[in-house]
Amino acid sequence: MSGFPAQRFTGGDVMRAAVDAIAVASKVAEISWTRTAGRDAVRMAASGRFAEIVRIARARSPYYRRLWRALPDRPLSLRELPVVTKRDLMANFDDWATERQIDRRGVERFLADRSHIGADYLGRFVVWKSSGSSGEPGIYVQDRDALSTYDALLIVQLLSLQVVARYAWSLAANGGRAALVAATGDHFASIASWQRVCRGMPWPSARAFSVMEPLPALVEKLNRFAPSFLASYPTTLAALAGEQRSRRLRISPTCIWSGGEHLSDPARESIEAAFRAIVINEYGASECMSIAFSCPRGALHVNADWVMLEPVDRDYRPTPPGERSHTVLLTNLANRVQPIIRYDLGDSITASERACRCGSALPVIRAEGRRDDVLVLKAHDGSIVRLSPLALTTVVEDATTCHPFQLLQTAPDCIAVRLCARDPRSRREGLRSATRALHAYLAHQSLGNVRVVADDTPPLPDARSGKLREVVYHSSS
Numbered sequence: 389m390s391g392f393p394a395q396r397f398t399g400g401d402v403m404r405a406a407v408d409a410i411a412v413a414s415k416v417a418e419i420s421w422t423r424t425a426g427r428d429a430v431r432m433a434a435s436g437r438f439a440e441i442v443r444i445a446r447a448r449s450p451y452y453r454r455l456w457r458a459l460p461d462r463p464l465s466l467r468e469l470p471v472v473t474k475r476d477l478m479a480n481f482d483d484w485a486t487e488r489q490i491d492r493r494g495v496e497r498f499l500a501d502r503s504h505i506g507a508d509y510l511g512r513f514v515v516w517k518s519s520g521s522s523g524e525p526g527i528y529v530q531d532r533d534a535l536s537t538y539d540a541l542l543i544v545q546l547l548s549l550q551v552v553a554r555y556a557w558s559l560a561a562n563g564g565r566a567a568l569v570a571a572t573g574d575h576f577a578s579i580a581s582w583q584r585v586c587r588g589m590p591w592p593s594a595r596a597f598s599v600m601e602p603l604p605a606l607v608e609k610l611n612r613f614a615p616s617f618l619a620s621y622p623t624t625l626a627a628l629a630g631e632q633r634s635r636r637l638r639i640s641p642t643c644i645w646s647g648g649e650h651l652s653d654p655a656r657e658s659i660e661a662a663f664r665a666i667v668i669n670e671y672g673a674s675e676c677m678s679i680a681f682s683c684p685r686g687a688l689h690v691n692a693d694w695v696m697l698e699p700v701d702r703d704y705r706p707t708p709p710g711e712r713s714h715t716v717l718l719t720n721l722a723n724r725v726q727p728i729i730r731y732d733l734g735d736s737i738t739a740s741e742r743a744c745r746c747g748s749a750l751p752v753i754r755a756e757g758r759r760d761d762v763l764v765l766k767a768h769d770g771s772i773v774r775l776s777p778l779a780l781t782t783v784v785e786d787a788t789t790c791h792p793f794q795l796l797q798t799a800p801d802c803i804a805v806r807l808c809a810r811d812p813r814s815r816r817e818g819l820r821s822a823t824r825a826l827h828a829y830l831a832h833q834s835l836g837n838v839r840v841v842a843d844d845t846p847p848l849p850d851a852r853s854g855k856l857r858e859v860v861y862h863s864s865s
């Protein structure tokens with residue numbers, strides 16, 4: 389796929405864009421005011437929105453009404469509510485929504501047509517789906533009000549980093565072109581929200597490129613397009629940074645957006661250095677586009693005025709600050725169409741109690757990102773040993789700064805290591821360090837018999853979502 393064409397605009401699009409712009413501007417003002425007022429103001433804003441979303445869910449979602457029927461008839465606190473999973477919500481799709489005209493059959497008909505990506509469903513909703521690489525695919529519906537909140541959260545972040553003025557300058561100087569490199573072939577959140585912005589706003593020139601494109605072809609297209617704003621997944625940005633360093637890629641973006649996967653500190657630093665541009669890392673999910681943003685100090689701050697996050701263990705008991713959670717419960721205060729309330733997101737996070745030196749009133753977390761596979765290996769005596777992906781990736785991250793990397797279990801007693809590096813020599817060294825560290829770690833787990841082999845293939849993204857999983861169990865790829 390060569391990329392989506394720049395959009396054409398009608399009078400209706402421009403009118404709608406003006407209305408949306410006013411909604412976003414007023415939200416930007418409100419969010420900035422609340423956050424400047426401090427932690428208590430953020431907490432109060434969240435608790436007011438939480439009470440409202442619970443009231444709406446109770447009044448208009450048959451699913452939540454049923455689920456909460458035994459709960460007392462008074463304002464409810466977060467911890468009183470039961471946890472919901474993707475499976476629960478998808479199994480009750482029609483009853484989950486607070487708008488009765490949303491039904492699974494209609495949404496699926498809409499999604500079946502890929503020319504609809506980012507278009508309005510029933511004239512006022514935006515729909516996207518998750519890839520289902522970690523199980524069942526999800527389908528998410530939101531209205532323009534929710535989307536204007538996500539847009540406002542991004543703008544507040546850009547304002548706080550003071551890149552808006554520089555971007556405005558590059559807009560005037562060279563057209564301010566914006567490029568998204570993502571999985572463009574289906575209704576995924578990043579491409580759907582991008583296409584919506586392109587359809588709705590007289591954006592100077594925005595273009596989406598497919599992440600599945602071979603790197604040399606992508607580099608050539610980006611050179612020709614010369615974007616001022618570049619958005620993609622961290623693994624793709626890291627590959628493009630390598631191309632920029634080797635001067636095959638020659639672009640000068642003012643600002644780079646990274647999202648969809650975990651961005652490590654070394655990866656962020658190397659991308660910023662290669663492009664001499666600021667990287668904004670957004671932690672989001674299909675269930676909530678904007679959960680947290682990185683600050684200039686690289687810390688991830690939760691949008692706690694619009695999102696509630698509860699790090700929990702496997703029995704959904706709270707995980708204390710400083711410890712990695714098994715999963716996290718997400719409550720999205722922006723989407724009233726499909727309320728996401730105490731939803732098991734599946735990500736592992738670590739909450740921090742310490743305030744960040746950037747001065748932000750928003751709480752800091754470390755997000756470990758998507759849940760990779762657990763490896764199931766056979767020891768010398770035939771017993772089975774399960775290894776956590778977080779442990780395995782930590783071993784590799786401690787041994788080498790090469791990024792991205794991927795570990796694949798190819799047999800009951802074999803793990804293949806793939807990684808990218810600046811040049812062949814660093815790659816060889818990275819592979820040697822990673823395999824040595826993995827061997828030592830495996831021996832410590834009574835898995836001294838397990839072979840660790842270097843694989844010449846670069847890390848491969850998931851064929852459907854375009855995203856990279858770092859630890860993959862029994863893959864044929």
Ligand SMILES: [Zn+2]
Pocket residue numbers: 683684685686687689744745746747748
């Ligand atoms: Zn900070």
